[in-house]
Every structure is written in structure tokens, then in C-alpha cells.
Amino acid sequence: MVSIDVWNAAVDFPIFDAKSRSLKKAVLGRAGGKIGTDSRVPVIEALHDINMSLREGDRVALVGHNGAGKSTLLRLLSGIYEPTRGSSRVVGKVAPVFDLGVGMDPEISGYENIIIRGLFLGMSRKEMEKRIDDIAEFTELGDYLAMPLRTYSTGMRVRLALGVVTSIDPEILILDEGIGAVDAEFLEKARDRLNDLVKRSGMLVFASHSDEFLVELCSTAIWMDKGGIREEGSLREVLTHYKGYDPFNNLSEETLARIGESRATIGSEEGS
Ligand SMILES: Nc1ncnc2c1ncn2[C@@H]1O[C@H](COP(=O)(O)OP(=O)(O)OP(=O)(O)O)[C@@H](O)[C@H]1O
Structure with a gap:
């Protein structure tokens, strides 16, 4: 069983190479973390007082x-940052997808990149070899897969990366925006694969600005504000408070059908 627990965690970034006054001037007033003032080295308090408890099946x-x-x-x-204060415990293997293309090597072929990227996401070489045909078919890259990645267009790279990412079997899937930046037409094709990927994962945590994606993939939400958790609850409730309107009312008929809702049920829940 996978689980994530975080207790009173904070993450600070000390800025060693900036003059305190000019950094403060540059960053204060903008959206973002708090700048500490009580130390000689300016510190950006990116997270503070974080408490969370996520369990198998959560889609956040x-x-x-x-x-x-x-x-x-x-x-x-994902274990990439340690908490500066507080603690966290993650049970399960994390597949972090922060940047679709990270870990790809321009000098080696598409085929080789499929294996390497898969290894990076916690799969074994054997597991990736079994998936190669399926990924090749999905990407429609044909003979290009035998060519070095540097000969690919940006769109072709994205297809390859998305093909690999959606082929893995993650225990804990951590997704950052990147996916939303993919060409809409190809994303449409990847939609079912993404949905299947999320169904296979033991847990999903997904940061995105896209309502359509969030409603398809997630059931609960956490609203982050100035480094803290401002609200957590059902996806619809939190999105409604965060956006100031109910985003479920703006979903297309297709999206509603995909998430098993209809305009009538959505309407009847309004204000609940
Ligand atoms: N490596 C770093 N060094 C210094 N400050 C950082 C670093 N990473 C993030 N920060 C700061 O921490 C705060 C939170 O940044 P973070 O990237 O987590 O925000 P975000 O919610 O993901 O934003 P976005 O939606 O723009 O991606 C910001 O004030 C940012 O400037």
C-alpha cells in the first residue's frame, strides 16, 4: 500500500549569491514565497506548515x-527536496514527471531514449522492451525511432516523451504542468492513455492550471497559497473557491460524458 505523510514541513531556499537588499527589492511584492528578513542571507520560504496524509487511490x-x-x-x-523543518514519509516508488523531456539524450535514437527514460521513471529494461512496440505505434514516429533524437522536431520529441510516460506502471505518480503544454490535437489522442495511466497508479498528485485535465484525472484538491495549504477538499469545492466560480459548469459535453456526469447532475449539485 502506498502512502504519503507530511508533518509540519517547511522548505526554505537560502539565496547565497544575492545582495540582500537588491534581492528583497526584486522579489518582494511579486506573487510567490515569503522572503525572510531575520537572517543575513535572504531566505525564500517556499513552503511552510505543510501537513498532508495521502493514501492508496487518492487522486489529488x-x-x-x-x-x-x-x-x-x-x-x-518526490524526495528531491528534504524538508528544512518538519518531516515527511513516502511509502511507495515515486515516478516524478516534472518535465516530459527530462532524461532524454539528443545523441541516441528514439528507441534507446524510450529505454533510458523508462529506467529513469523506475521501470526495468525488460519491462520497457516489452512496451516498445506499443509506444512506437502510439507515437506514429515510424523510421524516425531509429534516428538520433536531435533530428526530431519539438512536437516529435513530445510524442515520444508522452508515449513513454503513459506506458509506465507507477506506484505514486507525481505530475507537474508539463503535460498541459502538449499540442492539443496530440493530447486528445493521449487522453485515454493518460486516463489509463492514472487508473493503474496507486496514487496521483497533479499540479495543473487546466480545469479539463484536473476534473478528468483528480477527485480531491489542495489549494496552495503563499507556501501554505489554504484549503483541501473535494475537487469541485476547492476549484470553485479558488476560481471564484464553479468550473464544472463550463465543461464541454464531451468532458462531462467522460467523467460520467451530465449537465443535469452538475446543475443539481450547484451550491451544495
Ligand atoms: N530553487 C529555488 N531557489 C530559490 N527559490 C525558489 C526555488 N524554487 C522555487 N523557489 C521559490 O519558491 C516559491 C514557490 O515556487 P514554486 O515553483 O513551488 O511555485 P509554483 O506554485 O509551482 O508556481 P508556478 O505555478 O509558477 O509553477 C516561489 O517564490 C519561488 O520563487
């Missing part, structure tokens, strides 16, 4: 404005 959306701390929290949950 992370929402919040730029600089609210979503990516930092995802990195904390």
Missing part, C-alpha cells in the same frame, strides 16, 4: 497561483 489536484509552492511541494513529495 494541486492548484494555486504562480509561485504558490506547487512545484516545490511536488519535489518534496
Whole structure:
């Protein structure tokens, strides 16, 4: 069983290479973390007082404005950052997808990159070899897969990366925005694969600004604000408070059908 627990965690970034006054001037007033003033080295308090308890089957959306701390929290949950204060415990193997293309090597072929990227996401070489045909078919890259990645267009790279990411069997899937930046037409094709990927994962934590994606993949949400958790609850409730309107009312008929809702049920829940 996978689980994530975080107790009173904080993550600070000390800025050693900046003059305190000019850094404060540059960053204060913008959206984002708090700048500490009580030390000689300026410190950005990216996260503070974080308490969370996630269990098998949870599908959590992370929402919040730029600089609210979503990516930092995802990195904390992935074990990339240690909490500066407090503690965290993650049970299960994390597949972190922060940047679709990370870990890809331009000098080696598409085929080789499929294996390497899979290893990076916690799969074995054998497991990836079994998936190669399926990934090749999905990407429609044909003979290009034998060519070095540097000969690919940006869109082709994204297809390859998305093909690999959606082929893995993650225990804990941590997704950051990147997916939303994919070309809409290809994303449509990847939609079912993404849904299947999430169904196979023991747990999902997904930071995104896209309502359509969040409602399809997540059931609960955490609203991050200035490095803290402002609200957590059902996806619809939290999104409604965060956005100031109920985003379920703006969903297309297709999206509603996909998530098993209809305009009538959505309407009847309004204000509940
Ligand atoms: N490596 C770092 N060094 C210094 N400060 C950082 C670092 N990473 C993040 N921060 C700061 O921490 C705060 C939270 O940033 P984070 O990237 O977690 O926000 P976010 O909610 O993911 O934003 P966005 O929606 O724009 O991606 C911001 O104030 C940011 O400037």
C-alpha cells in the first residue's frame, strides 16, 4: 500500500549569491514565497506548515497561483527536496514527471531514449522492451525511432516523451504542468492513455492550471497559497473557491460524458 505523510514541513531556499537588499527589492511584492528578513542571507520560504496524509487511490489536484509552492511541494513529495523543518514519509516508488523531456539524450535514437527514460521513471529494461512496440505505434514516429533524437522536431520529441510516460506502471505518480503544454490535437489522442495511466497508479498528485485535465484525472484538491495549504477538499469545492466560480459548469459535453456526469447532475449539485 502506498502512502504519503507530511508533518509540519517547511522548505526554505537560502539565496547565497544575492545582495540582500537588491534581492528583497526584486522579489518582494511579486506573487510567490515569503522572503525572510531575520537572517543575513535572504531566505525564500517556499513552503511552510505543510501537513498532508495521502493514501492508496487518492487522486489529488494541486492548484494555486504562480509561485504558490506547487512545484516545490511536488519535489518534496518526490524526495528531491528534504524538508528544512518538519518531516515527511513516502511509502511507495515515486515516478516524478516534472518535465516530459527530462532524461532524454539528443545523441541516441528514439528507441534507446524510450529505454533510458523508462529506467529513469523506475521501470526495468525488460519491462520497457516489452512496451516498445506499443509506444512506437502510439507515437506514429515510424523510421524516425531509429534516428538520433536531435533530428526530431519539438512536437516529435513530445510524442515520444508522452508515449513513454503513459506506458509506465507507477506506484505514486507525481505530475507537474508539463503535460498541459502538449499540442492539443496530440493530447486528445493521449487522453485515454493518460486516463489509463492514472487508473493503474496507486496514487496521483497533479499540479495543473487546466480545469479539463484536473476534473478528468483528480477527485480531491489542495489549494496552495503563499507556501501554505489554504484549503483541501473535494475537487469541485476547492476549484470553485479558488476560481471564484464553479468550473464544472463550463465543461464541454464531451468532458462531462467522460467523467460520467451530465449537465443535469452538475446543475443539481450547484451550491451544495
Ligand atoms: N530553487 C529555488 N531557489 C530559490 N527559490 C525558489 C526555488 N524554487 C522555487 N523557489 C521559490 O519558491 C516559491 C514557490 O515556487 P514554486 O515553483 O513551488 O511555485 P509554483 O506554485 O509551482 O508556481 P508556478 O505555478 O509558477 O509553477 C516561489 O517564490 C519561488 O520563487
